[in-house]
Amino acid sequence: MTDPQTNTHAIEISVVCPVMNEEEALPRFFDTVLPLIQACCDRFELIVVNDGSTDRTLARLLETRESVPQLQVIDLSRNFGKEAALTAGLAHARGDAVIMIDADLQDPPELIPEMIACWREGYDVVTHVRSNRDGDSVIKRTTANAFYSLINTISDTEMTPNAGDYRLLARPALDAFLSLEERTRFNKGLFQWLGFREKQLFRVREDRTQGETKWNYRKLYSFAIDGITSFSSLPLKIWSWLGITLALGAFVYGISIIVRTMVYGVDQPGYASMMAVILFFNGITLIGIGIMGEYLARIFIETKRRPLYIVRKVYD
Ligand code: UDP
Ligand code: MG
Numbered sequence: 001m002t003d004p005q006t007n008t009h010a011i012e013i014s015v016v017c018p019v020m021n022e023e024e025a026l027p028r029f030f031d032t033v034l035p036l037i038q039a040c041c042d043r044f045e046l047i048v049v050n051d052g053s054t055d056r057t058l059a060r061l062l063e064t065r066e067s068v069p070q071l072q073v074i075d076l077s078r079n080f081g082k083e084a085a086l087t088a089g090l091a092h093a094r095g096d097a098v099i100m101i102d103a104d105l106q107d108p109p110e111l112i113p114e115m116i117a118c119w120r121e122g123y124d125v126v127t128h129v130r131s132n133r134d135g136d137s138v139i140k141r142t143t144a145n146a147f148y149s150l151i152n153t154i155s156d157t158e159m160t161p162n163a164g165d166y167r168l169l170a171r172p173a174l175d176a177f178l179s180l181e182e183r184t185r186f187n188k189g190l191f192q193w194l195g196f197r198e199k200q201l202f203r204v205r206e207d208r209t210q211g212e213t214k215w216n217y218r219k220l221y222s223f224a225i226d227g228i229t230s231f232s233s234l235p236l237k238i239w240s241w242l243g244i245t246l247a248l249g250a251f252v253y254g255i256s257i258i259v260r261t262m263v264y265g266v267d268q269p270g271y272a273s274m275m276a277v278i279l280f281f282n283g284i285t286l287i288g289i290g291i292m293g294e295y296l297a298r299i300f301i302e303t304k305r306r307p308l309y310i311v312r313k314v315y316d
Pocket of ligand 1: 080214
């Protein structure tokens with residue numbers, strides 16, 4: 001088969017890996033991943049996206065290119081975050097199927113041949129699902145579980161708990177993914193939303209051995225809010241129901257005060273109960289406004305229609 005655009009032999013598998021400050025992890029990554037793909041596919045490309053690294057990651061990648069002709073390096077103009085970097089890599093992929101993998105090899109690389117085999121069998125999406133979270137702290141495990149049960153309650157898109165970005169997408173699924181134009185990229189949700197014939201492979205996820213995770217609780221919180229606002233409008237809608245319920249309650253309470261005043265005369269002023277009611281209602285109102293703000297801020301970002309990432313240079 002010939003690729004009309006490049007006129008070279010078509011590529012079967014593209015492996016895409018976003019990296020940010022991974023100079024320590026890269027040697028092991030190449031040593032492990034390259035033989036695994038080479039063993040099951042001879043027309044492949046490896047696309048590594050440098051997401052604004054400040055260490056010697058880019059230099060390392062360019063050195064590796066001298067001995068690995070299948071390596072393509074996409075250098076972004078700054079750090080755009082993993083989701084955007086991954087999208088940049090996917091947009092450049094030419095394969096009939098693409099596999100997304102992290103540089104730290106936390107996702108078991110030995111699944112690569114298995115993913116390819118499933119794809120050859122006819123699956124469009126092959127997803128790695130973490131079979132346990134034993135390596136995570138209690139807080140991380142609890143918050144992750146709470147997040148999945150919340151989002152699966154309020155969203156129509158069913159999200160598989162503990163499935164990350166380590167997946168294979170066949171060309172039709174990849175093209176569908178790239179056609180999604182939203183700026184807030186909650187990948188887990190987007191992949192799920194696409195549908196297609198999916199195969200899940202359950203395997204444990206290792207702890208990071210080289211370098212450091214780029215996540216902290218603040219980022220995870222904002223990631224969770226991205227997920228919820230991208231896939232559910234329920235948080236916006238509950239306010240009208242809450243408002244109606246509270247207003248009805250307040251109305252009934254008001255009537256009871258009027259009746260009591262008429263029957264028993266003027267009551268002693270109740271400072272404490274008044275303060276409690278004012279503080280409670282103000283709190284409720286602020287939460288409501290805050291949630292609207294979360295959506296509004298994201299609508300604002302969408303309306304600007306800025307590109308998801310900017311490429312500084314492609315080393316092809
Ligand atoms: N990464 C990236 N840009 C970022 C943060 C992370 O390209 O802003 C890359 C990182 O180099 C790694 C992958 O995304 O290859 C996953 O990052 P990390 O291991 O920190 O995430 P975790 O495994 O903890 O979810
Ligand atoms: Mg990692």
